[in-house]
Amino acid sequence: ADLTFPMLSYRTGPYGPNGAEFADGYADYFTLLNERDGGIGGAKILTPECETAYNTAKGVECYESTKEGALIYQPLSTGITYQLIPKVTADDIPMHTMGYGRTSAANGKVFSHVFNYPANYWDGASVIIKHISDEEKGDLKGKKISLVYHNSAYGKEPIRTLEELAKKHGYKLTLIPVDHPGQEQKSQWLQLRRDRPDYIIMYGWGVMNQVAIKEATNIRFDMSKFIGIWWSGSENDVLPAGDKANGYKAVTFHGVGDDYPIFEELKKYVKDTGKAAGDGSNLGTALYNRGMYAAMLAAEAAANAQKIHNTKDLTGAQMRDGMESLKIDQDRMKALGLEGFGPEISVTCANHGGPGLGAIQQWDAKAKKWSLITDFVESDRSVIDPLIAEDSAAYAKENSMKERDCK
Amino acid sequence: MSPLFLNALEVILNGLMAGIMYSLVALGFVLIFKASGIFNYAQGVMALFAALTLVGFQTGQVPFAHLINAMFGTEIHHWGSGMNTFLAIILTMIVMIIFAWLLEKIVLKHMVNQAPIILFMTTIGLAYFMEGFGDLMWGADIKTMDVGLPSGGSLWLEDFTKGWAAEGTEYYGMYIDVLDVWAAGIAILLVIALTLFSQYTKTGRALRAVADDHQAALTVGISLRTIWIIVWSLAGFVALVAGIMWGSKSGVQFSLSLIALKALPVLILGGFTSIPGAIIGGLIIGVGEKLFEFSIGGMIGGATENWFAYVLALAFLMFRPQGLFGEKIIERV
Amino acid sequence: MDQDNRIGDTLLEVKNISLSFGGVKALTDISFDIKEGEIRAIIGPNGAGKSSMLNVINGFYHPQEGEVWFRGKKRESMKPYQVARQGVARTFQNIALFKGMSTLDNLMTGCITHMKTNIFLQAIWKGPAEREELEFRERVEHIIDFLGIQAIRKTPVGRLPYGMQKRVELGRALAAQPKLLLLDEPMAGMNLEEKEDMSRFILDVNDEFGTTITLIEHDIGVVMDLSDRIVVLDYGCKLADGTPDVVRNDQAVIDAYLGVSHDD
């Protein structure tokens, strides 16, 4: 039978423009596999798409309507993720929330069906701090760092981590929330202008990013000291600010640009044959790449599952096993045409969070391109691991669960 | 002067500017309400639609490209080249007029003499429709609006005010966004023109008559049709201006339609029927919410602007239920 | 008719009422009384302040000066609904029915000041709420019969012709079983036959329930025939006060209002 990878995408609503790029990348990669390799391990891939409009209720509807035979879910919204955590567990379908969702799901002992490798929000925050620390030659004492965040569950995620890190490194953290949708950020930026923080970290989404970056250029903040999480690091966010956005940074867990061999293949098999999900113009954009990367990880996990269970056809449970023992090394990445696109990944029963590596990308406004300016570096496990343990324990307690055994 | 005082001053100044940006949207509401008693929920979407259309013309996008491609398997996106901004604005305006005309013909015509809430609901249907239509026509991706308006902090003001602070204190000069200044200028022109129009022309009087009583207006020979086409076109024009301003500020995308929510408190504070009220309301809301966030917001966790604007408007309404400049609500038996 | 038996003590008295709106003086120093059981008319040219007077009596307008005495007690400033609860009901010049509701519901709303069951009993319905509802339904059906509006019981009143609406409005006021009934031009827009009917209703209400009635009307024939005493207002001032015969022959009244003497 066919392998079903339902896509819960959002192409409408306030976050539609971003959702569309991710969805295109996700779909195109599977199309490539179908066209070039005839699917995975000889089984065709189906990608039924369902529009969630970033709305939890619709997300649930989409989940229920597509879960028949589904192998993996990528709900693409923190809200929907929270809804689905108990459901996928009950339905025995794995869920992959790559770089979003519930961070403590990295603890595979509690969250058996949720995976968030290769990196999560807390890793992102930690990598950003690490980068800042590198810039400052290791000394953050007395530095002022401001967090501009989307005033929602998502935006609030890094606060704990940053506070913990502040204790450790001695910087001073100011919190600046921005309400949805974030069109008007005058107060916030006037405050930032007065505070003159040394660095600004942003956890934004949608129009909030564009306005923030624009306001930052308006107050002539040094853009190289303005660092976003990966959801604040797409072309959409910097382009409206024009040349002045030059130097803006964002943390990422995968490569940027279309300078990888795989894009040749994508052009050849997908774009030029008219099978692209979008209009084919967004290959190589940050969010497209993320979608493609997510699809690649899913496909690898599926192939892994086929190997483990020695079958062409998969069930959700088998897929989960494939994900739980996923290993991708650089050789494999090279074979995939993605050398250097992401870090090596290994997932275990206990660790669903993967390596937690991130790199910093920087915007070149002239060339209208992102480029990676650091290697993939590790987050501060000594801070994050306890946080994960604490939060997942709380979840387990609330739901009267026991941690499972991971041999 | 102490930096704190200067900062407060700066907040007030920026509040005024932000308020004017809200007023631009509120104006469209006022026009339509004044002329037909319709609370036009679709005003925000109209601004979005106008902005999309303008950018579409400017960049030479093919309308409905995605739909056409999906249906016929073609690969079209853009005409050869875009067009000059001025021409694009004119064409957009024509589109807005055609839209007003169709709206009257297809929908509003049938809604004469209906309860306000029904008319309100109709505009909600319209909002949905236009949103879907706009996305279908121009695509849902984020577009950049550039009509040549300057933007960014004003260096001149910064230098000018740098020396104001007391000796020995740290002060960086006052900040203001040039785009906002432009918006303020344009908004004031608009308000003056519209006020003159509604107060001193025969059509202006007819507008108010229609808002009071559709049937009676018909019996004196006022053509609801003409009036509605005029006001919806005007509202389309105001939407276009708002779309340009907000689009230049934050890009053109769905979220643009949500600025309507920032315009609503302005609207009730100024009064639904008053054009100058929209501006004054905007100024009060702008300054109020910014000052509150500046002085108290930080202590209670921030992001207070959204609700504070409404609470402020509510406080004013408790004293003047028709808003500061709205027409008195006639209560008689 | 045995006038003296029917008419009792003073029910309501207004003393030196002055009311103005901005620059417009609607009422200037008006005093008169209304006796229990009588039919008292207020007449005067358009804009004389008649409706405003009723609005003062039922607490909708608060005069700048003057006092209202009701049942021998001075009335403090009151909300209209409090006045209604004291037993004052009225109809309006510009019909003020609840347009979306049926005739029956409009009349039932009239009884509302007498209905008592609380919200929880209402929610359950069966039991006290239903009993109360039926009790008042019966009372309302009497009024419906009385006014001859059985056929439109279930029609939304917005659809009724003007004259019918006036009748329903009277019914709504009657349903409150008022002590004092204020009628503002109850016969406007009615033809003779209907006026006769309406006169009949007014007289019957007065007779059967002993309701005191204050009435504004421009049909002089009706006013002269029905009322016991008449107050004449002009430009907010009291021009005359007395029995129909006195008023009819008062020269000032003829000049200001009647035009020709109406003793045909």
Add this chain to the structure above:
Amino acid sequence: MFYRESGDFKTNYADDQQSFPIKLDRYAVWVLLAFAFFVVPFFINDYWEKSVLVPFLVWSMAALGLNILTGYCGQVSLGTGGFMAVGAYSCYKLMIAFPGLNIFFVVILAGIITAIVGIAFGLPSLRIKGFYLAVATLASQFFLIWMFNKIPWFYNYSSSGMITAPERTMFGIAISGPSAPSWATYLFCLTLVTIFAFIARNLTRGRIGRAWKSIHDMDIAAEIIGIPPLQAKLSAFAVSSFYIGMSGAMLFGVYLGSAEPGEAFGIDKSFLVLFMVIIGGLGSILGSFLGAAFLILVPVLMKNIMVGAFGWPADLAAHLELLFIGALIMFFLVVEPHGLAQLWRMTKEKLRLWPFPH
């Protein structure tokens, strides 16, 4: 003459005042209820539960509530989302504080708490009217959401601010939480909605309902005939908030299972419920259901048709869906401004005359 009421005489006032005076209607309702209670639970699956029936019931409850306030009492409110959030958070706090409490009472208590909050936010309605009030109610919407987002006590200090419903039971059967069976959540919602639809019907046909309606039609006249406006309006706010609070509790506890205030109870939800009420029919119990059905089910149906049956790209379908819903709303209002319920009544009236016109 399909539809007839002739031969259906009422001999006393009690009969005349019952909820469904026409026999055929009465039977139809009983059959429908019997079907919903005794047949559906045996065939329900997750999809029908989570995508169709439970959302329909939850939103019907909210629509009933708002219809009491807006349709009957004429006070347009855009604070519905905020009040649903109050219901949801009360439900959450109650679930956590009293783990043994039967979920039925949790939901009712959540409703009561919301009613109290509703009264407080209803106070301005005495002075502010019409669209001014509508916009002013947005103050409560934004403030409440902000509050639930800001004050950690409400979300039990969880790191992200999301709340998640733990498992709670009724008669030993899980109603909330991941393991609640579909039929149980469905029946739970259905029972609540049925009971409260009848209560709404009772309230709106009696003394209080008339007071509300009269305030709606003409508040000054209502006051003059003896209805205290404050009391009438506040009782409408209270009852309406009670319903909306329950629906919020059901939305969070039974339907979604977790929530974040800005997303689950945002301003768009306030609008959504208002649309339901207007499209369905202001001042109509049936209308609340029709409106909820229209706005919850039609999009699902349309999506299934366009994406499922025709295989159109999801984004095109999403845009077209918006366009169609908008067009349909306008179309219905042009055809019948008083909503689907009125359309239904007119159809009946025509059927009654059919085939002999007039």
Add this chain to the structure above:
Amino acid sequence: MSTENNILSIKNIEVIYDHVILVLKGVSLDVPKGGIVALLGANGAGKTTTIKSISNILKTERGEVTKGSITFEGEQIQDLSPTELVKKGVVQVMEGRHCFEHLTVEENLLTGAYIRKDGRKAIAEDLEKVYTYFPRLKERRKSQAGYTSGGEQQMVAVGRALMAKPKLILLDEPSMGLAPQLVEEIFEIVKSLNEKEGVTFLLAEQNVSVALRYATYGYILENGRVVMDGEAKALSENEDVKEFYLGLSDGDKKSFRDVKHYRRRKRWLA
């Protein structure tokens, strides 16, 4: 009556509200050029509906003319918009006042002249004329119409129609709520406009005695049908009309006090 003379003629119209409520069941009537025609009838007979179907604002109340034809100056007008009708010279005064509440009295009157193109001066003159008809309005010219008394509003509504300088005025209960003096006055205005400027009138009126005094011709509606018509003189001589509309039985007017509880009601249609 010969048809050429008729400025307005209605042939057998049927009106249905809400698609189901049949109100007019074949009404025909003719209004001769330069005439004053009275439309009489009990409450709910359909007078207002007839007038609204002429001025074509039925649609705004979900009513429609389903049968028959209405011609004005020889031209079918059922499908013209109300505005076009006003431009052609048909103006209606609506029953129940219908002022523009938020406009001042003067602004109300001026909107009456909305379609006129003959210059400010002519309009100003007519405004003065209306003020001389209704001095009370001049006093209140700056107040919002919503705050004027019922009678004042009625004057505004009538005055507003006069401002349009129409050929045909449809008056729906013009005397309602007016003081007796003013009732006479309104009819005097009608008469003088009719005689001096040749304006034609169709008036629905409950004050039958006055109406028949001034009208040239009359129709009596009952239950959506014309049950009787004739010269005004003839009508006022008719015994039934006398008894039931003029309240003269045996030539005498009886007191309203003496009307019987249960009376024989005259209905032409059994």
